[in-house]
Amino acid sequence: MYPKTNSAGRKTTRTLMAIGLIAALFSCTTQKEEGEATSNERPNIIFIMSDDHAYQAISAYSDKLIQTPNIDRIANEGMLFEKAFVSNSICAPSRAVILTGKHSHMNGLVDNAVKFDSTQMTFPKILRENGYQTAMIGKWHLKTAPTGFDYWKVLPGQGHYYNPEFRTENGTVLDSGYVTDLITDFAIDWLEGAKKEDKPFMLMYQHKAPHREWLPTEENFREYTTKEFPEPASLFDDYSGRGTAAKEAEMRIATHMGVTSDNKIHPDIAEKMRYENFLTWYPNAYHNNLDRMSKTERAAWEAVYGPINEEFEQADLRGEELTKWKYQRYMQDYLASIASVDENVGRLLDYLEENGLAENTIIVYTSDQGFYLGEHGWFDKRFMYEESFRTPLMIKWPGVIKEGSRNTDLVQNLDFAETFLDAAGVEIPKEMQGKSMLPLLKGEQVEWRDALYYHYYEYPGIHAVKRHNGVRTDRYKLIHFYYDVDEWELYDLEKDPHEMNNVYEDPAYAEVKAQMHQKLDELVDQYQDKVVVPSK
Structure with a gap:
């Protein structure tokens, strides 16, 4: 499954696949015969993180909205955490917490406007100093260049879904294709080189999707725009049971989601029908996103979204009916974007298995935070309420983690750095504020935290x-x-x-x-x- 052909012409032929697989199997067999691959080896680490991927949109947690069979493989073959949370539910701060093992006020990155201090200690730097190959591929979102990595190729800022630019040590390059496919291509390419080295690797493989404004691939938007999804019970929440904060937040699907940028209605239609844009940049975002497409990609898009625009114009929806329509459009594009993430996670898992790399590799799947899928009438994150605060987390480590196990301890993104260092046999710096989850992964009964901050x-x-x-x-x-x-x-x-x-x-x-x-x-x-x- 792992080879992918995209519009850039990144093709892996069946012949090369077969040769590579035979070589990998021969290499793996030789290692075992020579007694080199033992359970005492330091594990490889692959940290997979998507952006804004709600736990409600992973079928290992709930299958009401979507099936994610490949992401589920990690849970089925490892451990699913039912109470995993973040310390600050917003993109850049969450990433800084993960890298440093320190809360936002300690690592200095408290919000998305602040630049990450890349001179400070991070777990990739420590692993690299202790003999690991390290790479960062995909969404970085920390305003400064990655440090502590042998190789990095990252999206500038939020990045784009179609034909995105990537930053490298040698400058910015433009790649043709779909961002989720490309990030996986680059990750597999790096692993091809890393597996030849006589030392373990740590790869941060991080997706842009399903971040706003949710532009899926043709295959997935053709499928998902025909689907209808159940509405959450609190879609029309009036916030009467809470205080000022919930009432004044500007992330309601009804009034703050854009019919243009978010729901993909052409700005000319929205203007003619007198649908107001809550933020002035919504129409520009619509054009900036779609204008990146090639002629072929744009034609495929218009073949599906053109009729949606026509139906919307004819329906002239207002009030609750408009909110219901916006919710369905939101879910269709959001979940279709996740479908591509799931497919690509499957590509990576297949590659690891077919190249003898799965046995001694820790694989983590998580998100930088949770996300609202219409609960309380919202999209986005930020609040300490559960849908935003809680994040998906599943970890696979053959021979260490019991397959199909579940954990209910209170864990946090603050704990990743400590866990990776502990698994690698590296001393955890005293300044880190989290806890190693290694005892939990091993199924040990230990005294754990009773509260999260x-x-x-x-x-x-x-x-x-x-x-x-x-x-x-x-x-x-x-x-x-x-x-x-x-x-x-x-x-x-x-x-x-x-x-x-x-x-x-x-x-x-x-x-x-x-x-x-x-x-x-x-x-x-x-x-x-x-x-x-x-x-x-």
Whole structure:
């Protein structure tokens, strides 16, 4: 499955595939006969991360929206984490936390406007210093050049879906093709060289998809634009059970999602029908995205989206009917973009298996944060509410992780760096703030954390999600919204898993509230976060 032919003409013939497979099998057999490949070898590490991939859109978690058989392979052959979370639900800060093993206030990258300090310690640098080959391919999004890598090829900023540019040490290059396919092509190309070296490798293989504005491939948009998806129960949430922050956030599908850039309606049609663009750049984004396509790609796109535009113009939808339509269009393109990620993850997994590389390789699949798929009427992320705070996580490591296992401990993106260093037998720097998940991967019964700390900073800013920090235990969540407000929210996740009713002022929860305030104080002190004083 792993070879891919795209519009750039990146072709791998069946003959070359067969030769490569025979050579790999011969090499693998020879290694085992000579006693070189043993369980004591340091593992290879492949860290697969997509952008904005909601756990609700992975069939290993739920099959209500999509089937993701290849991503599911990692869970089926390894461990699925049911309570994995982030420390700051926004792209660049999440990536900085993963690299450094430190919270945003400690690594310095608190929001998307800040540049990453690439001189600081990261786990790729440490692995490289300890004999690993290291590579970073795909979405970087940290404004500075990657450091700590033998090889890197990354998208500038958010990158583009069609015919994207890539930054390299030698400058920026334009590649023809679809971004998810290209990132996988480059990853496999690098692995071809890495497997020949007599030392382990660490590859960060990171996708742009399914980040906004969700432009799928022809194969997938032809399929998914014919599908209809179930609406979440809270699609028309009125936020009556919460405070100012939820009411004032600007990420509602009804009023803040663009019918042009997001739902792919031509700006001329939207203007004629007097559909307002919430942000002035929406029409430009529509043109910038579609104008990158080749004539062939654009013709295929218009063959499907042209009739959608015509039907939309004739329907003249308003109010709730428009919101329902926008939700379906959102899901069609978002999930179609994920379908391509799943296909390409399958290509990479097949390559590893067919080249004798799967046996001693840790494979991680995750996202930089969660995402709203219409819950509370929203798209995007940022909040400490579950759909944004929680992220998918599955890890495969043959011979170490029991196949088909599930974990319910509170883990966080703060823990990746420590886990990789521990697995590689490298000392974990004391300044890192997370915990190695290695005991959990081995199925050991260990004392683990009982609470997670969260802090979001990007306000004022796009989507207008107010600054907040908070603590989550296995059952409860306490959130403090601050800066231009001073509001508290407390949720009983056992009784109210969708966080519809704030019980902070409920006398029945007085003792719980006091305990959660104490726990929040403890975590603020533990992680040395003195930006705000959270407790009353």
